[in-house]
Amino acid sequence: MDRRTVVVIFEGFQLLDLAGPADVFATANLLTRADGYDLEVAAVRAGQVSAQNGIVALARTPLAGLTGPIDTLLVVGGLTLSACPADRELVAEIARLAPHCRRITSVCNGAFLLAAAGLLTGRRATTHWLAADRLAAGYPQVRVDADAIYVKDANVWTSAGVTAGIDLALALVAEDHGHELARQVARGLVVYLQRPGGQSQFSTPMRASTPPSERFRELQAFIxxxxxxxxxxxxLARRSAMSERHFSRLFTAQTGMSPGRYVERSRAEAARRRLEVTADPLDRIARESGLGGPETLYRIFRRHWRISPGDYRRRFHAEEL
Structure with missing residues (x-):
């Protein structure tokens, strides 16, 4: 029997959250004759549903008309979803369908809909790195992993932002049919079967809180x-005219991280920028970023971004046009 896979969309959804996984499943169907994927696109109301980019998708089925069993429920995200109250009817239908699903999944900030439906309570989950803090703050009972590309917790899967829905769908295919079929699908779609590193490698500079005190804002800029x-x-304590203990306590309170951690992150960001825009050798980048040598640079990149400096440069170096 084909695996009944219901994709839940809504007005303003992210089209790639639907199209990416759908193409993974469709490609898997071409390569296997048994236990393929039978896709249904559903929304609160059947009919045309506009994606955020203006392209219209057709939801043939209203959510209220769905009954179980369902193999996989996949809830997509949307650019404004994490900043707006969730549609109560949409959340209620997701919660109603969940007990009838073998597997429940979300792409990007579709995790907010699963959380609102109570499906992430006590679970580890991920979402787009831009929305991870809001998910953690809004749903403190969810253990948010801001770096993971996707997370499986029992029968609930969540993925990072946008294209990570492809990674998620490949992982589902691997679970259902084995890694060889998933590898064939990945080759056909010209994507990684499992991309190296986490989503933090794609994020903007690592953040610390902006201090309310002008003295500490100036110190951040100096660092x-x-x-x-x-x-x-x-x-740094001498520069701030404080004792070391008092300085460390105030800096941590003002920025949300210790002085040593902030300095390491600032130097790591300096190295990351140089990898993106220069062809300088790694020893020079490490030295001029305050990291000493290539060994320290490598260790810090593995700790913060789970990839090597060389891999980062190969992906993100900007060649002059």
């Missing part, structure tokens, strides 16, 4: 502008 300087706690 960012002087990666090779003496940025030890004693030196």
């Amino acid at each position: 960012d502008d002087n990666p090779t300087g003496d940025l030890s706690v004693p030196a």
Whole structure:
């Protein structure tokens, strides 16, 4: 029997959240004759549903008309979803269908709809890196992993932003049919079967809270502008005319991280920018970013972005036109 797969969409949804997984499943269907995927697109009301980019999809089935059993329920995301109250009817229908599904999944900030339906309570989950803090703040009972490309917790799967829906769908195919079929699908779609690293490699610079105190805002700017300087706690405390203990306590309270952690992140960001825009060798980048040598640069990149500096440069270096 084909695996009944219901994709839930809504006005303003992200088209790639639907199209990416749908093409993975369709490609898998071409390569296997048994237990393929029978896709249904559903919305609160049947009919035309506009994606955020203006393209219209057709939801043939109203959610209220669906009954079980369902193999996989896939809830897509949308650019404004995490910032707006969830549609109560949409959430209620997702909650109603969940007990009849073998597997429940979301793409991008579709995780907010699963959370609102109570399906992520006590679970580990992920979402787009831009929305991870809001998911954690709005649903403290969810263990949010802001770096994961996708997360499986029992029968509930969540994925990171947008194209990560393809990674998620490939993982579902691998679970259903084995890694060889998933590998064939990935080759056909010219994507990674499992991309290296987490989603933090795609994020904007690692953030600290903006301090309310002008003194600490100026100190942050000084640290960012002087990666090779003496940025030890004693030196920064002297610059701030405070004892080391008092300085460390206030800096952490103002920025949300310790001085040492902020300095490491600032230097890592300096190295990341140089990897993107220069062809300098790694030892020079490490030295001029305040990281000492290539070994430290490698260790910090593996810790923060789960890839090597060389891999990062190959993906994100901007060649001059």
